[in-house]
Amino acid sequence: MQPLQDLYPDDFAHCYGCGRLNAHGLHVKSEWQDGVAVARFLPTPEHMALPGFVYGGLIASLIDCHSMATAAAASMAALGAAPGVDPTPRFVTASLHVDFLRPTPLGPELLLRGQAAEVGERKVVVEVSLVVAGTECARGRVVAVRMPATMGPNAATAASR
Amino acid sequence: MQPLQDLYPDDFAHCYGCGRLNAHGLHVKSEWQDGVAVARFLPTPEHMALPGFVYGGLIASLIDCHSMATAAAASMAALGAAPGVDPTPRFVTASLHVDFLRPTPLGPELLLRGQAAEVGERKVVVEVSLVVAGTECARGRVVAVRMPATMGPNAATAASR
Numbered sequence: 266m267q268p269l270q271d272l273y274p275d276d277f278a279h280c281y282g283c284g285r286l287n288a289h290g291l292h293v294k295s296e297w298q299d300g301v302a303v304a305r306f307l308p309t310p311e312h313m314a315l316p317g318f319v320y321g322g323l324i325a326s327l328i329d330c331h332s333m334a335t336a337a338a339a340s341m342a343a344l345g346a347a348p349g350v351d352p353t354p355r356f357v358t359a360s361l362h363v364d365f366l367r368p369t370p371l372g373p374e375l376l377l378r379g380q381a382a383e384v385g386e387r388k389v390v391v392e393v394s395l396v397v398a399g400t401e402c403a404r405g406r407v408v409a410v411r412m413p414a415t416m417g418p419n420a421a422t423a424a425s426r
Numbered sequence: 427m428q429p430l431q432d433l434y435p436d437d438f439a440h441c442y443g444c445g446r447l448n449a450h451g452l453h454v455k456s457e458w459q460d461g462v463a464v465a466r467f468l469p470t471p472e473h474m475a476l477p478g479f480v481y482g483g484l485i486a487s488l489i490d491c492h493s494m495a496t497a498a499a500a501s502m503a504a505l506g507a508a509p510g511v512d513p514t515p516r517f518v519t520a521s522l523h524v525d526f527l528r529p530t531p532l533g534p535e536l537l538l539r540g541q542a543a544e545v546g547e548r549k550v551v552v553e554v555s556l557v558v559a560g561t562e563c564a565r566g567r568v569v570a571v572r573m574p575a576t577m578g579p580n581a582a583t584a585a586s587r
Contacts, residue, residue, distance in 0.1 A: 281473050281481040289472040291483075311450040312442050314518070315577055320442040321519045322452075322487025329483045357475070358482045362523045368577050416476055416529050 268294035269302065269334040272353040277412070282330035293327055295334035295379070297348055302335040302379040308371055319369040319402075328393045328405035329361055331377045336389035336409035339381030356389065356409035357416065369395070369402040387411050429455035430463065430495040433514040438573070443491035454488055456495035456540070458509055463496035463540040469532055480530040480563075489554045489566035490522055492538045497550035497570035500542030517550065517570035518577060530556070530563040548572050 270283045270293065278286045283293040295304040306327055314320045336356040338348055346352075369375070376396045383390040393405040431444045431454065439447045444454040456465040467488055475481045497517040499509055507513075530536070537557045544551040554566035 277476055279477055280475050282483045287472055287474070289470075309450075311448055313448070314441050315438060315573075316440055318577060320487075321522065322443045322483070322490045325486040325490065325522055325524075326481075326483025329486065357529075358526055360523070360525045361482065361486055362521070363486075364521045365519055368518075368574075412476075413529075416479060 266296050266298070267349055268296055269338055269348055269353065270294055270330070272348055273355055276417070277355045280330065282326050283334070291323075291326060291330070293330040293334075295331050295377075297338040300339075300342065300380065302331060302338055304331045304334075304377040304379075306375045306377070308375065310371070313371050314368075317371055319371045319375070321363070321365055324365070324369060324375075324395060324403050325361060325363050325405075327375065327377060328363055328395065328403070328407065329358055331379050332361075332391040332393055332405065332407035333358065333409055335379035335381060335391045335393070339384050339391070340389055343384045355412045357412045359388070359408040359410045362406045364404045365402070366404060367400070367402050369397055373398045382406075427457050427459070428510055429457055430499055430509055430514065431455055431491070433509055434516055437578070438516045441491065443487045444495070452487060452491070454491040454495075456492050456538075458499040461500075461503065461541065463492060463499055465492045465495075465538040465540075467536045467538070469536065471532070474532050475529075478532055480532045480536070482524070482526055485526070485530060485536075485556060485564050486522060486524050486566075488536065488538060489524055489556065489564070489568065490519055492540050493522075493552040493554055493566065493568035494519065494570055496540030496542060496552045496554070500545050500552070501550055504545045516573045518573045520549070520569040520571045523567045525565045526563070527565060528561070528563050530558055534559045543567075
């Protein structure tokens with residue numbers, strides 16, 4: 266299945282965390298499977314907090330982008346729309362909470378699973394679990410809101426005036 | 427004044443966010459000034475959420491590392507110890523919460539101010555405000571705990587066994 270981030274319109278595909286058009290970014294890719302969004306990410310050696318452990322800021326970044334994709338897919342599902350068929354709505358982060366349950370080992374692939382805890386018209390609350398080699402290492406709770414018009418394609422120019 | 431991160435022992439100076447020994451990292455630098463930790467950071471063009479706005483995962487990363495430095499300095503201050511004179515304790519993140527108050531414009535320098543809301547023997551709660559061109563764009567609340575021995579210099583080898 267095509268990753269949700271690859272369905273974002275070009276104008277919204279430059280995110281450092283998940284934008285396919287950001288040459289320097291992390292390229293988080295989330296797939297929607299029966300009400301759960303799944304992403305896999307292999308940190309690079311420099312993504313460390315300390316030797317042997319994954320940097321918490323990277324974990325927060327992955328949870329952030331994965332949550333926005335989860336929110337988009339859950340919002341579509343609630344409306345009976347389908348990713349890849351109907352337009353994919355773009356959400357932005359209102360708040361991000363991460364509990365680091367234990368140090369995350371650096372080396373294996375990180376597995377993220379995201380589910381919507383609440384789906385409103387404008388706001389979706391997402392819960393994410395980050396698992397490494399079968400052990401849950403971090404948990405996120407993210408409030409996603411529909412992107413305001415002030416962040417749209419022409420907003421950057423307006424904001425910089 | 428010497429940044430707090432430059433006082434971390436070499437074994438704990440590889441963090442992607444703030445380690446002086448991480449060649450690819452963000453190199454967050456926090457200075458302690460009369461009970462407030464201050465950091466300034468200029469995002470690069472690729473650090474975008476959308477064209478014109480800073481990526482939330484970067485903001486979370488900056489708040490994370492700046493909070494650990496704030497926790498170290500506040501913990502020392504509570505004990506009557508001085509950065510650069512006495513050993514700097516290393517904290518790690520137990521939980522990270524960020525409220526994105528408004529889109530953060532990409533271009534100007536970001537200013538972070540961190541203060542301890544609670545200072546315990548093992549745990550410090552830090553509040554951070556992120557301001558751009560005089561406007562507060564994000565606020566963080568971070569629980570920092572003294573680094574457990576399981577994350578010490580020899581733990582990586584032990585954890586990978």
